[in-house]
Amino acid sequence: RKQLLLMLSQNEADRLEVWAQPINTKDAATFRGKISSDKWIDHARTAFAVDPRIAFSMIMRFPTNSALSSEITQLVQTHILELRTIPEALPFFITPKAVDENSSLLQQLPHWAPCSVTQALEFLTPPYKGHPRVMAYVLRVLETYPPETVTFFMPQLVQSLRYDDDKLVEGYLLGAARRSNIFAHILIWHLQGECVPDEPGKEAAAPKATAFHSLLPAVREKIVDGFTPEARDMFEREFEFFDKVTSISGVLFPLPKEERRAGIKRELEKITVPGDDLYLPTATNKFVRGIQVDSGIPLQSAAKVPIMITFNVVDRDGDPNDVKPQACIFKVGDDCRQDVLALQVIALLRDIFQAVGLNLYLFPYGVLPTGPERGIIEVVPNTRSRNQMGETTDGGLLEIFQQDYGPVGSPSFEAAREMFMISSAGYAVASLLLQPKDRHNGNLLFDSHGRLVHIDFGFILEISPGGNMGFESAHFKLSHEMTQLLDPSGTMKSDTWNQFLRLCVKGYLAGRRHMNGIITTVNLMVDSGLPCFSRGEPIANLRKRFHPEMNEREAANFMVRTCVDAYNKWTTAGYDLIQYLQQGIEK
Template sequence: MTGNEFRFFLSCDINLPVTFRIERLEGSFPNSKFPNSENNASAENRMSEIYVECALFIDGAPFGLPTRTRLESAGPPFCWNELITLTTKYRDLTAQSQLTFTVWDLSHGEGLIGGATILLFNNKKQLKTGKQKLRLWAGKEADGTSPTTTPGKVPKHERGELERLEKLVNKYERGQIQRVDWLDRLTFKAMEKIKERESLKNGSSHYLVVDFCSFEHRVVFQESGSNFLLPSPIASTNDIVIVWDQEVGKINPSEHKQLKLARSLTRGVIDRDLKPSSNERKSIQRILKYPPTRTLSGDERQLLWKFRFSLMSEKRALTKFLRCVEWSDVQEAKQALELMGKWEMIDVSDALELLSPVFESEEVRAYAVSVLERADDEELQCYLLQLVQALRFERSDKSRLSHFLVQRALCNIELASFLRWYVAVELYDPAYAKRFYCTYEILEENMMKKAAGVNGEEDGFKQWQSLVRQTELTAQLCTVTRDLRNVRGNTQKKIEKLRQLLTGLLSELTYFDEPIRSPLAPGVLIIGIVPSESSIFKSALHPLRLTFRTTNGGTSKIIFKKGDDIRQDQLVVQMVSLMDRLLKLENLDLHLTPYKVLATGQDEGMLEFIPSRSLALILSEHRSIISYLQKFHPDDHGPFGITATCLETFIKSCAGYSVITYILGIGDRHLDNLLLRNDGGLFHVDFGFILGRDPKPFPPPMKLCKEMVEAMGGAESQYYTRFKSYCCEAYNILRKSSNLILNLFYLMAGSNIPDIASDPEKGILKLQEKFRLDLDDEASIHFFQDLINESVSALFPQMVETIHRWAQYWR
């Protein structure tokens, strides 16, 4: 027996959706039924529109909604090659789970071609993988009852040479048969001839080819929560018995000893001269492309350790190398740290990975901080929120990271302001309050010690006082909010009371004694509130909309919320701002609106007010987006009666937010939280659901409503084509920075943000899935175009059920 025969996965442990690919329909079709241009002049009028309907049945009962492939509008061969992903996960399956496939033809009166059913697990309770050729029962819908009346597998006594060969092809594709190019070509030619012969013999039989997902090891059925130690009763001696191995996942002493011997430091001299072979180089390059969330196997760790010296010039390899070090071995850890000092300097985005909870070594974390020191203030501000969260994973309260953040803040008042707020909000977390308070104290102490400010105009004490007064301002605004909630009457009465307070009892808020740095934009000095321009939003929490005067004679409009945790909104808007920066570095400006958000407490915070209107309000008053924009940017010669610049801004912003909301899995999208600026820029607000969570069932893959598509001229227009082009370009640009984005979310794993705190690992894996790192750039473009088409197909009369389902979502 080989070691591989003992390796398997349990179905109850696989938290992935059931996935399979519908490849093609085989068989001979009468010319009258499937015409072609050679034998029928009116072929174009009678093109076949064939699709496959798939449904999952568990223990003979339907489970979830059926799924359909796209329509095929051409003659034979009918090839969909379409990936189907069900909402059901492998862990939810039972041993009697089966899939039904019914093939329909909408272009002819009879409609139904045939159906077939297949069990997902074989008689040994192993999950079926690879290609399965199912014989359709002509004129019958697939039957999901148990036992089924439409079995797709051909009985043994009816199987011919072709079935045997197809089994061998399955093994060949899974790499279980050695590949020999010249012999393979001859074999496949011979197989084509056998296929033709078999199809003539079978007459009008139809076959559906389905490709089931394969895993690294075999998958054996096991119910979730079963007692692995007590085997189920055995009916006969031939039944498979599943016994849980208690030592799975534990260190094998023999393997560990072998690994130690293989890594013997006495071999260090030999290892210096080792060079990887061609195959080893390919394996290493594959490992280097792994996302930061992926755990390395024992063989992969051994491979990186073996060629550690030859990898020192490859900066991407350092984080992977440090993951394969046995840090409990003092000598090995010492050598790893020596190599780390000589390694090619890594990028700032990779340094963030070294600050994650995976790396506990103080030397490694100190090295990461030394890399961060190269980042300028603008870049550092992009990651500051996550760097503060990384303090949770430090081994001491006064760490190198804490010292670095304070020192950089002393040189930049904006960084100091944000650092102070980010740390202050975390003081409410009892588990880490002491650690964050230490950083707060160090910042305050050093600010007070400063002899002069950044510009030499303010001393350290005055700078710190300007930051402290921000807290006093927010405390006063909290009091105002509470007072207004106690006012009886409608929103207008509350607005009158607000203006009355600002001109009476709280007149100190109208004119400050000294300028205060705006918490949202510390570079802006505010000197008081304008009562006549301040208002209240009509909402349960009654957020304040305040207009502040600034020292330069302008105004700054801010929304203040009390009673709502906006830390999740703060994170999403930070990611929008970062992605906007990444796109612009690649010369792609999608006119995004990363408005400023700052949480000043667990249930309070400030948001920048952007003059705009919701799509719900625009459509109720103007009936379309275009007629609204014609008010502000009319042009008789422009597209749809508006200026080309305005339309381009709208198209680009729609593309940008479509990609970003897809990647971040933002849910609960409706016409009230999609806002439109007068210049045509569209943007999203209110991010209460992220990473795939959504309060409504069956959300569309992309948040694209039909009114947005109509404003581009419809799904067939050149402007909609341009929109899709911007989407695909932006998606590929952001995929290049997937490691950076994943690292930033990984650092948030310990935060109290609701949709991350509930299940950090699951959330980050969902985010990783959205990048489709298994695809190259060209394949990712096709994937994203299919995603857009799938979302937009719900907006037009093609599939009534889907339209109704997603129309309900937008309502």
């Protein structure tokens, strides 16, 4: 026991030392003796005897230690009846192998304590083959959460209908839809977003995919049939209103470009808000109070004519007289489901950072698919793109920040610089994991406080523009003008650069502790047909970027190297130049 306590205390001291000094690259742990496999097995048995939860937390600490993992698996399976109150034990006996063999251990599941939503969702992935006992447990867990909490994972739940041979997931979805109108509406929009538009000349889909797509309208119909008269009335008003707004795009398509703005205004004047309980589909806590009819703007797009419209909204639980503007983009002919996935990961990271008290900024704006290749995208308030900023000045970010916030060293400039730093660090961690490409200046926004916000996630994980040339080789965008703000010395020795590095390292270390939840969220979408899963090994490579085999200091050093590598990497500047030459997007 004493040896185990010493080892765990030493490991915790090492971890806290890294957290306290994230960019001190020396690894104290490497000078200690290696622990043999036999010793790990002893540690596992001792920990399990004291309290099984200590053994499970050791797996969190040493996720790639196979001796530890196999011994704890053995212990769980031997003492299974004593562990029913500990959800952390589940992964040690609910395994793809146990499912294949229909193991008798799975008979324990009806008596097991509920686990987290992300752990439950992992059991919906294909390796678990929709085993009835496992599915019944997962759905019992989901039932313990309010439906509105579960809506965050709606894309994953809809995908799991692919493997739902016993209709257990469908049963859960229909039940939750009866309990919550918002859950029902979000579910219907996602079901519609998964429907495939009929395109002549396209090859027939695989039978499993065809079965999935033919199931979706039937599930939608069952939800609508289950509505009470009041719920049906609200559903019809909500959907009809936003369908009318979305369909303006089709009306504009034949019009010449110069007449489109007037065309939007004409169409908006025909639409009234039918009732005071309509909400923005991308932000269910915002009630719509009206449309600003002069706000409609047609946008440039490779596909059809997306339009931007500003609504007057009030907070569901706020002051009913506090009306604020909220702009949304309505897209037709564009699949925005991949953006939803990227923004889910960004939202998970934001919650992780908040939970550990890290001052890192991410803005996961709302995106919702509402039909085949249709969707609504929330506009990030009070922002302009780096490209738009370039239209008013020839200077770089440093000059623009001085124009907007005052001279270097003034309180307002330094406050804006700090805002830029905490947001750049947040997006550095998110970008390392998601690998978003196409990071030109049209896709980088700055808000009125100086914070950076990334938008448009059409290329993530393994895919990149230009037939996957992989031109942007840095893990995240850190162009020369960004480094001028983050590193005034230009030599990677300034206090602000070191502070930026510390934030990046801490954000990465915090994210690593929730690796499984993030990977599960992405993995459940693997059969969705999204472009980001079309090549390479996206899930295996996502796991590699977390580096579970590294200890805390090694992971911290990896993140420092990643930041140094991104520092003014030539490929980022080269990509901006290509965008400038091709599309006139400012460098």
